[in-house]
Amino acid sequence: MPSYQMTVNGVDQEIEAEPNMPLLWALRDLLGLVGTKFGCGIAQCGACTVHVDDIPMPACSVTVAAVAGRSVRTIEGLADGAQLHPLQKEWIAQDVAQCGYCQSGQLMSAAALLKRNPNPTDDDIDAAMAGSYCRCGTYIRIRSAIHSAASQMTANYVNAAEKKV
Amino acid sequence: MNMKLDRRSFLRVTSIAGGGFILSSVVPVALAEESVAEASVTAAELNAFIKVSSDGKITIYSANAEMGQGIKTTLPMIIAEELGARWEDVEVLQSPVNKERFGLQMAGGSTTVPRTWDQMRQMGASAREMFISAGSLVMELPREELKTQNSTVTHESGRSMTFGQLASLAAKQEVPDVETLEFKSREDYTIIGTSISGVDNLVIVTGAALFGIDTRVPDMLYAAYHKCPAIGGTVVSANIKEIKALPGIVDAFVVEGNDDPTELLDGIAIVGTNTFAVFDAKSKLKVKWDESGASKDSWTALVEQAKAKQGRRGDDEIVDKGDVNTAFANPDNTTIEAFYEYPFVAHLCMEPMNCTAHYKKGEGLFDDDTLEVWVPTQGPGLALSIADSMFGLDKDQVTVHQMRLGGSFGRRVYKEYIAEVIEISKRMEAPVKLTWTREDDIRHDFFRSGGFQSVKGAVDKQGKLVAFENHFFGMQHDGKPVSGSRFGANEFPILNIENAYASKTMFEIDIPCGPWRAPGSNTTAFVVQGFLDELAHAGGRDYLEFLLELMGEPRWFDEGNVRSLNTGRAAGVIRRAAKEAGWGRQMPAGRGLGLAFYLSHAGHIAEVAEVSVDANKKLTVHQVTVAVDVGPIINRSGAISQVQGSVIDGLSTMMAQKITFENGRVQQSNFHDYPVLRMPDAPRVDVHFIESDYSPTGLGEPALPPLAPAVANAIFAASGHRVRKMPLIEEGYTM
Numbered sequence: 001m002p003s004y005q006m007t008v009n010g011v012d013q014e015i016e017a018e019p020n021m022p023l024l025w026a027l028r029d030l031l032g033l034v035g036t037k038f039g040c041g042i043a044q045c046g047a048c049t050v051h052v053d054d055i056p057m058p059a060c061s062v063t064v065a066a067v068a069g070r071s072v073r074t075i076e077g078l079a080d081g082a083q084l085h086p087l088q089k090e091w092i093a094q095d096v097a098q099c100g101y102c103q104s105g106q107l108m109s110a111a112a113l114l115k116r117n118p119n120p121t122d123d124d125i126d127a128a129m130a131g132s133y134c135r136c137g138t139y140i141r142i143r144s145a146i147h148s149a150a151s152q153m154t155a156n157y158v159n160a161a162e163k164k165v
Numbered sequence: 166m167n168m169k170l171d172r173r174s175f176l177r178v179t180s181i182a183g184g185g186f187i188l189s190s191v192v193p194v195a196l197a198e199e200s201v202a203e204a205s206v207t208a209a210e211l212n213a214f215i216k217v218s219s220d221g222k223i224t225i226y227s228a229n230a231e232m233g234q235g236i237k238t239t240l241p242m243i244i245a246e247e248l249g250a251r252w253e254d255v256e257v258l259q260s261p262v263n264k265e266r267f268g269l270q271m272a273g274g275s276t277t278v279p280r281t282w283d284q285m286r287q288m289g290a291s292a293r294e295m296f297i298s299a300g301s302l303v304m305e306l307p308r309e310e311l312k313t314q315n316s317t318v319t320h321e322s323g324r325s326m327t328f329g330q331l332a333s334l335a336a337k338q339e340v341p342d343v344e345t346l347e348f349k350s351r352e353d354y355t356i357i358g359t360s361i362s363g364v365d366n367l368v369i370v371t372g373a374a375l376f377g378i379d380t381r382v383p384d385m386l387y388a389a390y391h392k393c394p395a396i397g398g399t400v401v402s403a404n405i406k407e408i409k410a411l412p413g414i415v416d417a418f419v420v421e422g423n424d425d426p427t428e429l430l431d432g433i434a435i436v437g438t439n440t441f442a443v444f445d446a447k448s449k450l451k452v453k454w455d456e457s458g459a460s461k462d463s464w465t466a467l468v469e470q471a472k473a474k475q476g477r478r479g480d481d482e483i484v485d486k487g488d489v490n491t492a493f494a495n496p497d498n499t500t501i502e503a504f505y506e507y508p509f510v511a512h513l514c515m516e517p518m519n520c521t522a523h524y525k526k527g528e529g530l531f532d533d534d535t536l537e538v539w540v541p542t543q544g545p546g547l548a549l550s551i552a553d554s555m556f557g558l559d560k561d562q563v564t565v566h567q568m569r570l571g572g573s574f575g576r577r578v579y580k581e582y583i584a585e586v587i588e589i590s591k592r593m594e595a596p597v598k599l600t601w602t603r604e605d606d607i608r609h610d611f612f613r614s615g616g617f618q619s620v621k622g623a624v625d626k627q628g629k630l631v632a633f634e635n636h637f638f639g640m641q642h643d644g645k646p647v648s649g650s651r652f653g654a655n656e657f658p659i660l661n662i663e664n665a666y667a668s669k670t671m672f673e674i675d676i677p678c679g680p681w682r683a684p685g686s687n688t689t690a691f692v693v694q695g696f697l698d699e700l701a702h703a704g705g706r707d708y709l710e711f712l713l714e715l716m717g718e719p720r721w722f723d724e725g726n727v728r729s730l731n732t733g734r735a736a737g738v739i740r741r742a743a744k745e746a747g748w749g750r751q752m753p754a755g756r757g758l759g760l761a762f763y764l765s766h767a768g769h770i771a772e773v774a775e776v777s778v779d780a781n782k783k784l785t786v787h788q789v790t791v792a793v794d795v796g797p798i799i800n801r802s803g804a805i806s807q808v809q810g811s812v813i814d815g816l817s818t819m820m821a822q823k824i825t826f827e828n829g830r831v832q833q834s835n836f837h838d839y840p841v842l843r844m845p846d847a848p849r850v851d852v853h854f855i856e857s858d859y860s861p862t863g864l865g866e867p868a869l870p871p872l873a874p875a876v877a878n879a880i881f882a883a884s885g886h887r888v889r890k891m892p893l894i895e896e897g898y899t900m
Contacts, residue, residue: 001412018412018441025441029387034379035372037571039515040603041444044836047515075372088370095362095802098810099233100369101376101515101571126845133836135515135572136233137813139847141806 004068008033009077017064024048024059027074035075035104039133046132049105049112050074056112058131075104078111086152087111090145098136106132110146118154120146209336211292213266214244214285217336221316221329223250226260228267229277230543231365232570232577233810234865235803236277238364240285242799246356247289247349249296249313250328257364262545262565270567271544273578273680275766275863278799279727282861290346292335299335300326314355351797358856360802365569377541377568378600380521385596386415389443390585391450392432392609395459395829396675397424399431403452408435411449413442420588424458426611426677428555429584436593440600447602460675460829464615467672468506471617471638475504479636479668484654487664489621492632498623499703500632505692506890508823509615511839512681516541516571517606518582522589523596524556536563537596540583541570547580555584556591574814575648575680579611607839608831611679612824614640614650618692628704630697630715632664640678641671649684657693657730657764660722661715676826682814683866686765687873691819691891694761694874699887708760708878709743727767727862734794735762737855738771741792745853746773755779756787757882761874768867769794772812774848776879778886782898786816786848786876791868793854796861801854808868809850815872817842821894846900 003016008031015026022041027033027050036059039047043061050059051073078085087110090096097103106129113120113128120128125146134142208218216224225244231237241257244250260267268284293313300318301308303326311318319325328335351358368375393399400419408417416436422429433450437443493500521539536558538548548565552558570577586599601609617638625631639650652667659665681687701711719733739762743749748758755777762771771792777785789812798804821840825832833839877888880898888896 017439020445021439021441025439029439029441032381033372034374034381037376037515038378038440038517038600040836042603042835042837045515045841075370079371084370091370092362092366095360095366095806097233097363097366097369098235098806099515099570099572100363100365103369104372107370129844131843133515133841133843135513135574135814135817135841137810137817137842137847138806139813139844140809140850143844 004064006067006069007071009073015064019063019065021064022060023050023062023064023067023072026064027059033074033076037101037104039102039105045102046109047102047105049108049132051108051112054112054115056109075108078107085111086149087114087145090149090152094141094145094148096138096141096145098138102132102134106134106142110142110149113146114150114153119150207333209332211295211336212288212340214288215248215292217328217332219329219332221254221327223248223255223316223328225255225257226267227257228260228270229281230270230272230545230567230570231259232272232543232573234272234807235363235800236272238361239278239800239803240281241364242356242361243282243285244289246354247286248293249316251315252356252361254316259567262567264546271546273543273575275768275866277863279767279860279862286348287343287346290348291341291343294341294346295335295338296328296331298338299331303331303334357799358797358801361800362802375569376516376571377521377539378516378519378571380539380568380598382521382523382596385521385598386436386593387438387440387443388586388589388597388599389435389447389602390420390432390589390599390605391435391447391452392430392605393454393456393459394608394831395454395456396426396430396677398454398456398459400433401453401455403433403450405433408446408450411442411446413437413439414446416593417446418592427579427581428551429581429588432585434589434592436589436597444602456829462674462676462829463827464509464825465827467615470672472504474636474638474670475617475619476502477636479638479670481669483637483652483667483669484659485666486659489632489634489664489666492623492664493621495623498625498631500621500623501699501703502619502621503696503699503889505618505620505695507615507688507691508825508891509612509676510681510818510822511607511610511612511824511833512574512576513607513839513841514570514572514574514576517603518601519599520583520586521596521598522583522586524587524591524594526594533562534558536587537566538563538583538587539566539568541568541577542580542583543570543573543577547578548583551580551584552587556587574682575684576611579679603836604834607834611677613681613684613687614647614678616640616650616688618652618689620692620696622696622700624700624704628701628706628711630658630662630700630711633658633662634666637667637669639669639671640674642674642678644673646671647674647678648680649688650678651685652689655722655729656689658697658715660730661717675829676831683765683869686763686870687815690761690763690765690870691873691877694763694871695877695889698759698874698878698881707749709739709748712739712760712762727859730764731769734769734857735764737857738762738769738792738794741853741855742771742773742790745792745851746775746790748773752882755883757879757884759875759877759879759882761871761878763867763870765870766867767795767862768864770867770871772871772875774872774875774879776876776883778880778884784880784893784898784900786846788849788851789872789875790851791853793852793864793868794857795864795867796859797856798854799861804854804864805852807864808852811866811868812850812872813842813847815869816848816876819873819876819891819893820898820900821892823892823895
């Protein structure tokens with residue numbers, strides 16, 4: 001069986017799999033990273049969103065062969081060690097989740113958004129998050145939590161800049 | 166008498182009003198003290214639900230299924246409140262599956278809060294009294310002068326001891342008689358009524374294993390199960406040999422079912438080393454089915470049959486009250502008729518059906534077989550019952566792990582996916598995780614049944630409702646109505662007016678149907694509240710005024726039964742929603758407000774939708790204002806979330822979701838042809854609670870039914886077009 005090398009959450013991994021195995025199942029079944037969820041298998045629902053070289057992608061529709069040599073980040077790697085990402089903190093503070101199943105995908109989509117747009121408007125958020133379904137209907141809190149995390153991150157950035165001065 | 170025996174005698178089951186049983190008080194089943202990880206820390210069980218360690222940590226078990234309705238946080242809040250715990254000291258654990266210890270562990274029908282409200286308060290209050298007894302002994306103070314707060318027993322003098330200090334002694338105190346327990350009054354609450362973030366939130370946002378589908382056990386194999394697209398088809402032959410040769414495939418075989426969709430249907434099991442291998446192999450299956458005994462159901466045929474009978478009365482009478490015909494014939498009255506239609510819909514839990522099982526054959530001659538099951542289910546007892554009825558395993562041979570559910574909405578009250586994986590694990594003699602594809606999940610659902618209602622009503626010269634008639638077209642299987650396919654003699658507004666008639670015609674179908682968030686209510690609300698709005702307009706009346714007139718004086722139709730209409734509570738929420746939404750204000754062209762009220766699952770709820778419709782029938786739902794009376798709110802954050810979610814779910818379903826079937830085959834398969842509302846289309850949802858003094862009732866369902874009629878009525882207000890059919894895309898609307 002072919003073998004593929006990639007970095008997953010900063011750790012080098014060698015994955016033995018059929019080349020057409022979606023990254024989703026390599027993560028879940030071969031590496032035991034079950035935070036990335038299976039929702040549809042056809043890139044429609046966003047539950048399996050991960051970052052491949054910082055770009056959000058549906059892991060169900062990207063093969064292991066296609067991500068060979070690249071860097072993958074999953075929900076398990078969103079926090080910086082024990083330090084939660086501001087989005088994760090806000091997700092808890094605002095009690096976003098209901099069943100919680102889609103939330104890893106929502107968080108990974110939101111994290112990718114904030115990385116490229118630290119101060120998103122409602123419309124920016126809607127556009128970036130439109131690929132992530134939530135059957136429980138937690139959209140209102142997701143939007144609010146993204147705004148709060150964004151303002152915190154901007155404030156932290158300003159504080160850090162001030163300290164340097 | 167031996168203390169342990171004495172405590173055990175306290176275990177008893179009492180019947181409560183409304184049927185069912187609760188464990189009114191439970192004794193510790195383990196020894197009173199047990200060592201935990203650190204040798205210096207001991208943990209003492211106060212009762213079945215509460216354990217307190219010497220370092221002050223309070224463990225509270227949550228015994229019911231968590232599927233997003235928030236019960237894993239809500240029920241422990243009730244216990245913690247009566248106990249006098251500080252919430253920060255509380256750790257909530259999913260309890261083991263053990264009916265004797267925890268009582269009924271089923272969750273569903275928005276019943277968990279009302280059913281366990283007294284039981285949870287008893288658990289907390291009982292442990293509180295034991296702490297007070299212990300504190301009284303150690304501090305040598307009269308127990309009447311002691312109280313608990315912030316995880317301490319305190320005296321007015323300022324002396325206090327922590328729960329951690331007292332835990333081991335408290336566990337040895339006499340368990341108080343349930344009848345003597347006093348509960349806190351609402352004004353003294355410090356936890357109930359506040360907002361507490363869900364206890365699993367940290368695990369959810371960090372992606373640790375939690376859901377059924379996340380289960381991994383050593384040497385586990387992965388399975389897929391393929392059933393006939395037409396329910397009831399049996400396997401003639403399949404390309405098993407080819408499938409077995411595919412990469413990652415360990416085995417493939419035909420499973421002979423028992424022709425019961427709720428248990429085990431015929432199919433092909435594919436077992437492999439990972440999920441992709443079995444899904445990929447499943448897509449390469451070629452099966453010859455015998456469909457002679459399979460479903461031939463056709464949605465288009467049902468529509469034709471119902472339309473042919475619209476305007477007539479149904480086969481069976483439901484209620485005949487007063488004299489509707491005289492009212493309809495009276496030339497002074499205005500009489501109108503309408504035909505409403507709503508489709509079958511799927512549950513579409515984000516987590517597809519799955520279950521993990523390990524069937525172990527007994528090794529020796531006298532060694533029983535055993536079974537371990539990890540299952541996301543609304544009722545862990547379902548796994549025990551199927552293990553018994555189909556596999557002959559006694560409950561002592563079976564261990565069930567209740568996993569968190571990635572949504573359920575009524576879907577996981579069924580157990581066929583449990584039976585499938587037990588069968589596969591037994592054949593493989595190995596632990597197996599069965600995962601359904603999304604296509605399996607949609608095509609083999611237990612659907613919300615669709616249907617039709619042919620309605621007729623009359624208003625007098627003053628625009629007052631004087632007669633109402635309904636011909637309900639429902640679905641039945643083997644002569645029994647399927648879940649939610651009912652129209653009751655007490656359906657609003659039948660009890661409120663003098664002349665009412667209802668009848669029904671039932672269509673026999675094989676497509677499996679089941680409870681779907683607010684069964685029955687989620688469709689009848691659309692019809693009745695939409696048609697009453699039509700009648701108000703026919704009589705030249707404002708719907709708010711018309712609806713309040715129908716409610717009349719505050720009265721409770723079945724005193725003491727919270728599920729029956731209480732017109733005072735109804736009028737309360739209707740007025741509140743209207744006020745908060747600014748009902749009656751001037752609206753720009755193309756924009757309108759729609760109001761609807763519905764009572765389901767004991768929740769009186771009114772909603773006002775603010776909607777714009779443009780010339781191309783593009784809809785914008787700007788805001789939905791909701792007024793809710795489910796009694797006192799326990800977790801404010803969770804309650805608001807349930808209401809927001811119900812509104813968005815209701816809109817999602819109303820907008821674009823429809824399951825059709827022809828020749829017994831469901832025609833939708835995945836999110837591309839069965840879409841869910843996306844974030845850009847989600848309205849603002851403004852939630853208001855009227856916290857009446859009635860006992861608290863559930864909120865997982867009742868906020869959904871009023872959404873569809875509120876939006877339909879708003880569309881009429883905005884555009885003059887009356888919506889009588891769901892989903893809205895079939896009426897030409899887009900978002």
